Amino acid sequence: MCCILLILACSKNDENYPPGPIPRSPVSNLKAKFYPVSIVGRDTTIYYPFNSIELNGGDSYDLDGYIDSYRWSFIGGPVNINILNWSSKVLSYVLTEPGEYIFSLMVTDNDGLFSVDTIKVTLGNPECTGPEQEFIFYSAKWLEDDWNMGIFYSTSLSGLLPRQVKVKRIYIREAGDEEWQELTINGEWEDDKYLCFARNWGITIISPYPENLGKSFDYRIVYCN
Numbered sequence: 001m002c003c004i005l006l007i008l009a010c011s012k013n014d015e016n017y018p019p020g021p022i023p024r025s026p027v028s029n030l031k032a033k034f035y036p037v038s039i040v041g042r043d044t045t046i047y048y049p050f051n052s053i054e055l056n057g058g059d060s061y062d063l064d065g066y067i068d069s070y071r072w073s074f075i076g077g078p079v080n081i082n083i084l085n086w087s088s089k090v091l092s093y094v095l096t097e098p099g100e101y102i103f104s105l106m107v108t109d110n111d112g113l114f115s116v117d118t119i120k121v122t123l124g125n126p127e128c129t130g131p132e133q134e135f136i137f138y139s140a141k142w143l144e145d146d147w148n149m150g151i152f153y154s155t156s157l158s159g160l161l162p163r164q165v166k167v168k169r170i171y172i173r174e175a176g177d178e179e180w181q182e183l184t185i186n187g188e189w190e191d192d193k194y195l196c197f198a199r200n201w202g203i204t205i206i207s208p209y210p211e212n213l214g215k216s217f218d219y220r221i222v223y224c225n
Helices: none
Strands: 044-047 052-056 067-076 090-094 099-109 114-124 133-141 151-156 166-174 195-199 202-207 216-224
Touching (some): 052 099, 052 114, 133 151, 166 195, 166 202
Parallel strands (some): 044 114
Antiparallel strands (some): 052 090, 067 099, 099 114, 133 216, 151 202, 195 202
16 A cells, blocks of 8 residues: 655745735734723611711722723612712712612723622611610810811711611710710701711711810710611
């Protein structure tokens, strides 16, 4: 038995094979583009008087570039919300009616690609289902503020109270006094009255009496579940 081996060769001068290196396919030169990832956090529930929210899109990222723009939108809720700082990284707002509020954040990267994430914030009913309890903090110190409104004391409640509690009332008692004075929470500024701001992270109490700077006082928080 004999075998015949045929070897076919193409000349570089062949009119169907142009001289020079074989050109690469344009597809092989394409670089994959990654979509950005929008992150606004987990759904959450808050209770009055802590009815302010701060939604942060700062954890959003892009693997092959950077986040070029942010756009917040209000999807729906018990009342309409007009977002003024819709193009900022952080959205702050005060909710006025109990119910579920849904927001979305669209991030766009430097390649024009975008993604969207949504978050549901529930302003819970302030009614208690359990008995009222109280927490008393002794010997808090008045500090000097930067707002030219007096002196202040500010504290986080996350380490003081159980999670998802409903704060009902806040009282203050200056050193040497026996009577507690109830504070108006999130009220308007008035001369010769303490001002109490309640935010999701804690409370800030502002005193109109500069002579109390450095002195101590007690405060009492009444809350329930």
